[in-house]
Amino acid sequence: MPRMLDLSDEVRAEIGDEEADRLLAGVNAPGSYDCTSCRTPGDSEQEPTSTVLFVGDETAVLAFAHAGCLPSQVVQVTEEQLRGAVRSISGDTVDLEPDKIVPEQAVLGVTSGLVLIAGELHPALVVEPTGPIVRPGSTALGDDFLPLLIEQGFMPVTELSAVPRVQHGWSVLLAMGQLHAVLQPGPNGGQPVAWWQAHQPLQVTEGWRAAANKHQQVLMFAAPVGSIGRQPREDLLRDALDKAAANGKLVGAALPLAGT
Secondary structure, rough: OOOOOEHHHHHHHHOOOHHHEEEEEEEOOOEEEEOOOOOOOOEEOOOEEEEEEOOOOOOOOEEEEEOOOOOEEEEEEOOOHOOOHHHHOOOOOOOHHHOOOOEOOOEEEEEEEEEEOOEEEEEEEEEEEEOOOOOOOOOOOOHHHHHHHHHOOOOEEOOOOOOOOOOOOOOOEEEEEEEEEEOOHHHHHHEEEEEEEEEEEEEEHHHHHHHHHHHHHEEEEHHHHOOOOOOOOHHHHHHHHHHHOOOOOOOOEEEEEOOO
């Protein structure tokens, strides 16, 4: 059965017309899958689905995402990132070279929303990886996402009753009203570098942008995989944040705004 797949020109160019046509015809594409962005189930027979191709130095891995989570795109990663990722390929991914099957890379999912704190709306970004994050070079199982951020200066959030403290040296880059990146201090005090960068600039609402310009900062909250999930409304996002905070699975900081 044909699938409701969006397959971008850049993905088609990488995998070739023959493979692309087989995917669109439903030959190689699974019906059900776990979204590579939000990790919740999807069904390419029932809902618009994006094809996302992770390309390393020698290996390419094709994954699927809800069209509302990610556009169809090619994501360049290092071979080490592919081979060091934590989740093994299952039925929701297709490896283009079966003799080089590798785990799928964990990526950062970013959601924007307005959060009410002490009677005032603040622009927020909520970051949740698609899989556990381990320390670079580590082969141990587990999830070091929050400890790594705490070491960078982010603070545990037990309840959303006050604005987190400012994380100096970090910033959120907006350009022409779109979200481009979260920047962190460069090595040895050099120019800031991207901690997270949008593959394509993300649209934010007028209200979110107005609040960001008013406060000149954006609140960033981060939680381990499975703590927040894909929330279609801001009230549900707030409920998920409150639950993660109560469970000790949330860190946060206020990041200065760069751009407009």
